[in-house]
Amino acid sequence: MQARLVAKDIACRRGDRLLFRGVSCTLEHGEALHVAGPNGIGKSSLIRILAGLLRPFAGETIRSGAIGLLDERAALDPQASLQTALGFWAALDGTKPMAVTEHAHTLGLYDLFDVPVRYLSTGQTKRAAFARLLGQQAPIWLLDEPFNGLDTRGLALAEQLMVRHLASGGIAVIASHQRFAAPTATLDLAEFAA
Ligand SMILES: Nc1ncnc2c1ncn2[C@@H]1O[C@H](COP(=O)(O)OP(=O)(O)OP(=O)(O)O)[C@@H](O)[C@H]1O
Secondary structure, three states: OOOEEEEEEEEEEEOOEEEEEEEEEEEEOOOEEEEEOOOOOOHHHHHHHHHOOOOOOEEEEEEEOOEEEEOOOOOOOOOOEHHHHHHHHHHHHOOOHHHHHHHHHHOOOHHHOOOEHHHOOHHHHHHHHHHHHHHHOOOEEEEEOOOOOOOHHHHHHHHHHHHHHHHOOOEEEEEOOOOOOOOOEEEEHHHHEO
């Protein structure tokens, strides 16, 4: 089954404020969308709507394929070592131990396996979130500010991972105020502000 993500005429309301309306997109095999726009316009809210975590005020979303969500919460046990925290998700996701190690190497995390998650730096935590995302093997990536905290090498790595994901037929929606090098269409949420 090929992954597909469709948003039809989405409007978003938070509290008593209508943030945006009329947002539509269709993403298939190897396609990516960069959701851009100023602070507070609703980029994270749109990601959460696409993930099915937030009900749109209007419109509908259609998902075909598993979702891998990466946002500001790494969802890794702060008390556990990095290896144990990633191992928790690997057991749930059915990731082979060899793949966990490979992803840790890819993301420059292997030497940190014994370190408790709470001691990781911001960029290291973001890399760890990417490691978990790779282990998930979800065809639909929803990435909310995925480059925050990454250094130049980390940014290049994240870009490479995205390009590889798309080349293998994955889909990605990336909410970011940063420019990055990956083949995406751009949706400027400011154009849909209510
Ligand atoms: N649970 C909530 N209840 C009410 N308002 C909310 C809630 N969550 C977010 N908001 C408001 O919705 C607006 C959009 O927030 P959102 O985080 O989606 O924007 P964003 O474009 O991702 O911003 P940034 O670039 O700063 O991360 C903000 O004004 C925020 O205060």
